[in-house]
Amino acid sequence: MHVMPAQQAKNQFGDLLMKAQHEPVEISKHGKRVAVVISPEEYDRFTELKLQSLKAVLAESLAQAEKGELHSIDDVFGPLTQDELNGH
Template structure:
């Protein structure tokens, strides 16, 4: 991934827009990463993937409810906090 300083991103904005069509670009400010610029196609693909994941999890929840395969609320939140549902 290419990296630009915030100042370079500002002064070379048009060039950055062209490059970002091929690969994401990390923007650093004071030497620290603060943003990543991606193409609209990449953004839409990412959003579609997130939606499919959410739909899959919702479908699984409906299946569990229909099978009466329910989890105790406290147990679920303990599992959630421990990262089991990530």
């Protein structure tokens, strides 16, 4: 992944957009990661993966509910939230 300081991203925005078409570009400010710029295609793939993950969690939860195994909302959606926090 290419890393670009925020000031450079601002000054070379066109270059940033070109690089993001080929690989994610991490934007940093004062040495801290503040954003990642990705291509529309990569964003669409990411969104589809999140949707598939949500569908899998819901299907598992429905199957458990049909067997009478009820869980709290945190038990059901906690793994999704944790995955998002970890960047998955």
